[in-house]
Amino acid sequence: MRDSEYLLNLNCISKKYSSVKALDEIDLNIAHGEVLALLGENGAGKTTTISIALGFIRPDSGSAKILGENPLNLSIAARSRIGFMFQDQERSLPSSLSVKEIITQTCGYYRHHESLERCAEIAGMSDVLSKRYKELSGGQKRSMQFAMAICGHPELIFLDEPTVGIDVRTRQRIWKHLRELKKRGTSILLTTHYLEEAEALADRVVVLDSGRIIYSGGISSIIGAESPTIITCYTTIAIECLKSHRDVVSVEQMEAGVMIVTKNSDALLRWLFQHDENLANIALRKGSLADLFLGLTQNEREGRDGGES
Numbered sequence: 001m002r003d004s005e006y007l008l009n010l011n012c013i014s015k016k017y018s019s020v021k022a023l024d025e026i027d028l029n030i031a032h033g034e035v036l037a038l039l040g041e042n043g044a045g046k047t048t049t050i051s052i053a054l055g056f057i058r059p060d061s062g063s064a065k066i067l068g069e070n071p072l073n074l075s076i077a078a079r080s081r082i083g084f085m086f087q088d089q090e091r092s093l094p095s096s097l098s099v100k101e102i103i104t105q106t107c108g109y110y111r112h113h114e115s116l117e118r119c120a121e122i123a124g125m126s127d128v129l130s131k132r133y134k135e136l137s138g139g140q141k142r143s144m145q146f147a148m149a150i151c152g153h154p155e156l157i158f159l160d161e162p163t164v165g166i167d168v169r170t171r172q173r174i175w176k177h178l179r180e181l182k183k184r185g186t187s188i189l190l191t192t193h194y195l196e197e198a199e200a201l202a203d204r205v206v207v208l209d210s211g212r213i214i215y216s217g218g219i220s221s222i223i224g225a226e227s228p229t230i231i232t233c234y235t236t237i238a239i240e241c242l243k244s245h246r247d248v249v250s251v252e253q254m255e256a257g258v259m260i261v262t263k264n265s266d267a268l269l270r271w272l273f274q275h276d277e278n279l280a281n282i283a284l285r286k287g288s289l290a291d292l293f294l295g296l297t298q299n300e301r302e303g304r305d306g307g308e309s
């Protein structure tokens with residue numbers, strides 16, 4: 001695909017805040033109708049990426065194009081094809097206006113928009129339309145910001161941690177709506193700490209770690225065919241030796257023993273018993289996607305540190 005065919009095209013973008021490298025030469029594209037989840041721990045660079053894509057901040061180097069234009073100099077026509085929901089959006093919202101007034105005002109920026117009632121229904125806000133923004137709970141505020149992001153039928157939507165603090169029912173409703181938008185061909189970039197959110201919605205995930213992309217691809221390729229198992233145990237086998245075992249995804253030293261993430265617990269346990277007669281306090285549990293994600297970032301960091309020494 002040529003760069004001009006992407007709705008968003010970030011090319012070798014770097015950004016530093018004083019001595020902190022927030023982004024380090026990242027490349028990121030979004031195609032028509034694609035849902036991309038940007039994953040990473042706190043401070044990985046997700047919000048900085050979106051801020052650069054939308055032209056809120058200037059990168060130190062690299063080039064960015066959104067809907068074929070420079071984000072720092074975006075035309076009104078292009079703006080009206082974009083929706084977004086930001087983590088610290090709160091500061092820019094008129095807190096004394098009601099939900100109804102804010103959503104109506106936002107709809108006014110777009111030529112084709114949803115009705116107020118439909119926006120409220122999608123975001124689960126029908127009962128609080130007359131409440132002032134400052135009177136809303138944290139979750140209701142996020143829901144309203146979501147309504148603002150989608151109200152204008154944008155072609156490209158940026159959602160920065162859209163469901164943080166939102167109750168389960170509203171989260172399900174938001175996911176359902178995002179799937180419908182995807183079916184209609186809307187492109188979505190969402191950042192999330194929830195792997196299940198990425199799994200539920202995304203065609204592709206990009207994992208950021210300390211400003212670098214350490215994975216880009218389908219979520220099933222991260223997980224693999226089997227979901228991981230966590231073994232905790234006491235062992236006299238050296239950590240380095242455990243790490244080099246082919247069935248080990250990651251190992252962490254605990255206060256009393258080790259925590260091993262593996263995708264083949266049967267084979268690994270047989271090996272542990274064979275090689276350590278002092279093996280004790282064994283406990284097994286099915287790992288979450290988050291455990292696997294931690295393993296991925298840990299392995300990358302170790303690879304990087306090893307490579308630099």
Ligand SMILES: Nc1ncnc2c1ncn2[C@@H]1O[C@H](COP(=O)(O)OP(=O)(O)OP(=O)(O)O)[C@@H](O)[C@H]1O
Nearest residue numbers: 017020021022040041042043044045046047048049
């Ligand atoms: N305005 C700023 N001034 C100084 N440092 C900043 C600023 N904004 C971000 N940073 C730093 O840049 C790095 C990336 O931050 P960013 O907010 O992009 O991460 P994130 O992945 O969105 O994190 P989170 O999940 O916590 O929202 C962090 O180390 C952060 O402390």
